[in-house]
Amino acid sequence: MSAVADRLAELGLALPDVVPPVAAYVPAVRNGSLVWTSGQLPMVHGQLVATGLVGSDVTAEDAKDLARTCALNALAAVASVADLDSVVRVVKVVGFVASADGFYGQPGVVNGASELLGEVFGEAGRHARSAVGVAVLPLNAPVEVELVVEVS
Secondary structure: OOHHHHHHHHOOOOOOOOOOOOOOOOOEEEEOOEEEEOOEOOEEOOEEOOOOOEOOOEOHHHHHHHHHHHHHHHHHHHHOOOOHHHEEEEEEEEEEEEEOOOOOOHHHHHHHHHHHHHHHHHHHHOOEEEEEEEOOOHHHOOEEEEEEEEEO
């Protein structure tokens, strides 16, 4: 078993299957030592686990858990093009939060993804980040997360 798989198991998690694209793109692209993932939704076993706007249909705490799921799906996408044990650093996280009018807690929601990456990769999981509030996301998902990671 790999070190990352061992760490995920310690956290009570397992790397899911890569979520199939819902349009004309691929889950991840590697160019040299960088891997970019496509935006990952909170899908479990091929199903979106929640829909709606954060701050009205979905609580901020639930959305934070959904962002964690998105990050786990993003790791699966990375693993489709590179060995997770070769991750040198998580470079950038971009989190999109479908936000109800007046909801301003996007950074707290995206912390779900950031915290998972820190738990999995330690210091190498610390990254630059954007947390963006949007009106709507694909399939009416509450959260979407994409990663850029450096691999050896």
